[in-house]
Amino acid sequence: MTTAHSIERRKTGCLRLAAACMVHLALSSLLPQDAIARPVRVATYNIEFGTGAVGSDKYNAIRSTLARIDADIVCFQELWPDTFGAWSNMASSLGYSNTAIGANAPFSGGMYLGFASRYPILGTANATSPPGAVELTRYPFRAVVAVPDAQRPLVLWTM
Numbered sequence: 001m002t003t004a005h006s007i008e009r010r011k012t013g014c015l016r017l018a019a020a021c022m023v024h025l026a027l028s029s030l031l032p033q034d035a036i037a038r039p040v041r042v043a044t045y046n047i048e049f050g051t052g053a054v055g056s057d058k059y060n061a062i063r064s065t066l067a068r069i070d071a072d073i074v075c076f077q078e079l080w081p082d083t084f085g086a087w088s089n090m091a092s093s094l095g096y097s098n099t100a101i102g103a104n105a106p107f108s109g110g111m112y113l114g115f116a117s118r119y120p121i122l123g124t125a126n127a128t129s130p131p132g133a134v135e136l137t138r139y140p141f142r143a144v145v146a147v148p149d150a151q152r153p154l155v156l157w158t159m
Contacts, residue, residue, distance in 0.1 A: 038149050043071035044158060049111070050080025051087045063090050072118050073145060075158035077138070079112040091116040100124045102141030102158075107134065113141040113158050120146045122153055 045066070052058030066074060079087055079101060091099050096116035103126045104112060115121060126139040140159040147154050 038147060040073065040147055040154060041071040042073045042075070042156065043069050044075040044077070046077040048078050050078070050083035051090055052083060054086045054089055059086055059090065063094065066090070066094055073156065074116045075156060076114040076116065077111070077158060079114045081110065081112070087114070100143055102126050103128075103139055105136055105139045107137045109137075111138070113138055115141070115143040115156070115158070117143070117145050119148065122146050
């Protein structure tokens with residue numbers, strides 16, 4: 001049985017839907033009409049205790065994998081201080097002209113996080129634990145990357 005109350009509820013629902021459509025149309029008209037999505041390939045790689053020395057089997061295997069993946073940005077875990085130079089050399093040789101290494105956390109075992117990017121890295125930051133907390137073995141590391149033709153920078157986290 002249809003009541004005046006149920007008819008009124010349907011009218012209200014239709015009005016809300018119409019209002020939502022109007023808001024959507026109004027907001028979408030504010031966006032650039034010629035905007036297109038730019039594909040960005042992002043990879044993450046836990047290299048387990050650094051890259052190894054330049055020319056070593058481990059270094060060559062990691063380099064070969066990264067060349068095959070051909071990502072625009074790579075987030076790294078377990079960078080080792082002894083091989084920062086080799087990592088930087090590898091990144092540069094693969095066309096990653098922008099690199100960043102995060103801060104060392106108290107429980108990280110001396111391993112670091114990093115980014116290698118073909119696009120400019122505008123800034124980086126670590127999220128640290130509050131005083132006395134021991135919940136993070138590695139501080140999450142953020143990079144803000146300027147992707148060409150993008151309306152806003154790309155924000156990435158690794159941990």
